[in-house]
Amino acid sequence: MGISEKKRAIYESMLDLVEAYGFHGASMSLLAKEAKVAAGTIYHYFSSKDELLKELYIYCKEQVEDWVLAELDERQPYKERFYKRWLSLYEFYTAHPKVLVFFEQYINSPYNQERSPHHFRGGFFQFLKEGVDEGYLKEAKPELYVALYMGSVILAAKIKIFGSISFDMEDRKLLVTKLWTTLAAG
Amino acid sequence: MGISEKKRAIYESMLDLVEAYGFHGASMSLLAKEAKVAAGTIYHYFSSKDELLKELYIYCKEQVEDWVLAELDERQPYKERFYKRWLSLYEFYTAHPKVLVFFEQYINSPYNQERSPHHFRGGFFQFLKEGVDEGYLKEAKPELYVALYMGSVILAAKIKIFGSISFDMEDRKLLVTKLWTTLAAG
């Protein structure tokens, strides 16, 4: 059944507003206007602004996971998946800059209760952990690899979005290759 | 002469508030209370909240640069400086989490007009560019190296701050070593 059309409009409009006016400037009245919905209607779906933002965060997280998993073939060898995941993430974030901007503002705000960067729970941390456990990656704290792997995806995407520099597919593959030769065992 | 004591109190209090309540929750009245200053006094030093935040950003950037440069010996070989810069940055951000949190929220908000991550102007980008130009680092777009280098520092610091995982000096050196062997020429 999926989520209601109105709800989706509210989510997407909120992302637009956060991108345009920042976390603080994204008011409920603006949101109502942007989503073409009455102010009260928003409160039919969400009990408060805080909750809306929390649910928007989950909504975005799911979008990322879905995107990556859709492109991923679990039967492929580890190395292929290592490449694919990085490239998929880069593509998602550069294709959806507002999600990246929202994430960055959300994570570093007190809305984020757990306060740990979101790239830990979920499939992604497991994937790197699995790499270490099964001997594809050199023995080390998987968190350390998260720093290198996710750090480079996110910053590369930000550079693309904010800066004028564009990384073509060759650049991206070069970067992942460097990452792989650094982390891979054997 | 340096900046006024009041001004510094306002800066530091604003960092505290942004860390505790987020960008949106850091109001001028709270700031006045926190800095033990009347509301009007803030406007003696800053023409608006926007300007205060912009100047706070510059204030923080200078702090980072000063910290790194203070520990750095320009006469040392490139490789040493490559290590030192990463470790200094990690130490600064983990010692001053509120600066990191403020940066992340500021950069991704519309206050940041230039919209390019701040790690570009300034000494870092030059340092990596210099490495490529002078043949210490393998030929590639320096921006690509920024993604790997800064991305890993920032995310490692965030993991330390938010998560319960702590990277000891050995872990950190291991990470930089991986970084070096990946980027270094020859």
Place this chain on the structure above:
DNA sequence: TGCACCCGAATGAACGTTCGATCAATAAAG
């Protein structure tokens, strides 16, 4: 009739900012 959905004006709290009143200190005048 009932229930879920939707509306938008109304509400009080909170926001950023202003402003006239002090205060302390230094300079000028007697």
Place this chain on the structure above:
DNA sequence: CTTTATTGATCGAACGTTCATTCGGGTGCA
């Protein structure tokens, strides 16, 4: 050596605006 201006820093109550949220009423389908 006092007294009187002048200045910049500081205060906090007050202002108009905008905010998140509420509420009473409407609409359409079961």
